[in-house]
Amino acid sequence: MTRTTRALAGLLALALLAAGCGGGSDESPNPRASGDELVAQLASYDLAVGTQRFIVGLFTQDRDLIGGGEVNLQFAYLGTSEEQTSGALVAEQTGTFLPIPTDTGEEPSGIPDEPSILPSAEGNGVYSTEATFDRAGFWGVVVEADVEGIGPGSARTTFEVKDEHLFPWIGQDAPRSENLLAGAPDAPPGAVDSRARDGRAIPDPELHDMTVASSIASGKPTLLVVSTPTYCVSRFCGPITDMVQDLASEYSDAANFVHIEVWRDFEQKQINRAAAEWMLRGESGLEPWVFLIGPDGKIAARWDNVATRGEVEGALKALTPA
Numbered sequence: 001m002t003r004t005t006r007a008l009a010g011l012l013a014l015a016l017l018a019a020g021c022g023g024g025s026d027e028s029p030n031p032r033a034s035g036d037e038l039v040a041q042l043a044s045y046d047l048a049v050g051t052q053r054f055i056v057g058l059f060t061q062d063r064d065l066i067g068g069g070e071v072n073l074q075f076a077y078l079g080t081s082e083e084q085t086s087g088a089l090v091a092e093q094t095g096t097f098l099p100i101p102t103d104t105g106e107e108p109s110g111i112p113d114e115p116s117i118l119p120s121a122e123g124n125g126v127y128s129t130e131a132t133f134d135r136a137g138f139w140g141v142v143v144e145a146d147v148e149g150i151g152p153g154s155a156r157t158t159f160e161v162k163d164e165h166l167f168p169w170i171g172q173d174a175p176r177s178e179n180l181l182a183g184a185p186d187a188p189p190g191a192v193d194s195r196a197r198d199g200r201a202i203p204d205p206e207l208h209d210m211t212v213a214s215s216i217a218s219g220k221p222t223l224l225v226v227s228t229p230t231y232c233v234s235r236f237c238g239p240i241t242d243m244v245q246d247l248a249s250e251y252s253d254a255a256n257f258v259h260i261e262v263w264r265d266f267e268q269k270q271i272n273r274a275a276a277e278w279m280l281r282g283e284s285g286l287e288p289w290v291f292l293i294g295p296d297g298k299i300a301a302r303w304d305n306v307a308t309r310g311e312v313e314g315a316l317k318a319l320t321p322a
Contacts (some may be wrong), residue, residue: 037153038066040143043126045286045304047133048165054131055306056095058143058155060117067125068112071095072144078158080137085158087140095127095143098308101239116148124235126306133161166281167289170301174222174293176213179260179274191264191272194230195238204245206252207259212274215256216297221319223247223255223312226278227288228262237288240307244290247313254320262287294319 043055056073058066073095076087097115099108108125111118118125133139140158147153168174180187182202189196196202207225215222225244227237241259248257262279264272271280279287290307292315294300301315 036155037061037150038143038145038147038155039063040141040155040157042157042159043305044159045289046162046165046167046169046284047139047159048162048169049133049136051130051132053128053303054095054141055098055126055128055304056141056143056157057126058115058145060147060150065118065124066115066145066147067097067099067118068116069097069114069145071097071115071127073127073129073131074142074144075131075133076140076142077135078138078140082138082160084138085140090134090139091132093129093131095129097125098128098306098311099125100236100306100308101243112148114148115145117150128306136161136163166284167286167304168278168291168299168302170299172299174212174216174224174291174297174299175277176216176297177260177274177277178211178213179258180208180264180272181211182208188264190266191261193259193261194228194263194266197230204241204248204259206248207241207245207257210256210258212258212260212293215258216293218256219295221255221295221300221316222258222291222293223316224258224260224278224291224293225288225307226260226262226275226291228266231263231266232288234288234305236306240288240290243307243309243312247309247316251316251320255316292316292319 039059041057043057073093074089075091077090078084078087099111138158139161143155145153180192182192182205189202192208193202202208223244225241227241229238229241244257260275261272262275264270279285279289290303290312291299292301300319
């Protein structure tokens with residue numbers, strides 16, 4: 001393990017911890033916001049000038065997840081200094097709840113039509129909208145929700161918007177990664193998929209029989225998931241990887257499906273080189289990611305942190321013949 005790889009692994013661990021815990025500020029981003037009855041945690045990984053998906057988690061002060069229905073999102077530009085905590089309202093939008101499967105892979109059922117406290121057994125998720133940021137710098141969002149059994153409440157968090165995206169973005173050439181394949185002599189099963197450690201078999205071999213490079217060369221669309229199902233901090237990796245596998249079972253004739261495991265050796269904090277090409281940028285190491293690569297080898301769509309079947313399947317169908 002080289003000194004560079006060891007340093008990157010340490011940075012990745014810190015970044016994943018921050019992502020899993022939210023990392024939002026307690027300062028008020030908007031003069032319209034009063035006391036916070038709720039807690040907001042930024043779920044988006046890579047925000048830049050332009051239009052993109054924006055996702056945020058919402059919780060009670062006791063850290064119970066709030067899910068279902070819609071919330072109101074107020075965006076304010078704060079300035080170029082991280083210390084600035086208030087700014088003028090720029091946009092006001094509706095956020096819709098995106099549910100993801102439970103840890104056991106079951107599709108969530110009974111998601112309420114209005115924001116409510118959501119028991120962990122019923123799944124997890126975030127609120128999503130398409131947001132446009134017209135300038136780089138620090139921004140804030142106030143999340144307002146009328147929560148069943150609690151009443152109206154608000155939460156706020158701040159975040160940074162970059163001039164350009166740090167991670168592979170729509171329209172860019174996809175990295176031609178030579179990821180580890182199942183059965184290769186230099187590929188321990190646990191480095192191909194972290195669920196295959198301790199002598200267990202690789203659970204989804206059809207996601208590990210083609211490199212990204214060869215998949216792109218085939219001329220078919222490619223759906224790529226970069227995740228570590230066993231060691232994921234956010235707990236989204238397993239369900240999202242399972243979702244990609246489910247799509248592979250239905251669309252394998254029209255597209256290729258690839259999983260890249262993050263860790264070559266988790267105990268030694270050694271990252272797979274192919275994973276680093278997608279989810280390590282300087283001090284930022286984040287996962288899970290799902291990327292849809294078009295037949296032309298360019299990124300057609302991407303989903304950071306949370307990816308639902310509805311979002312991914314819709315984009316996949318648009319690239320595959322009927």
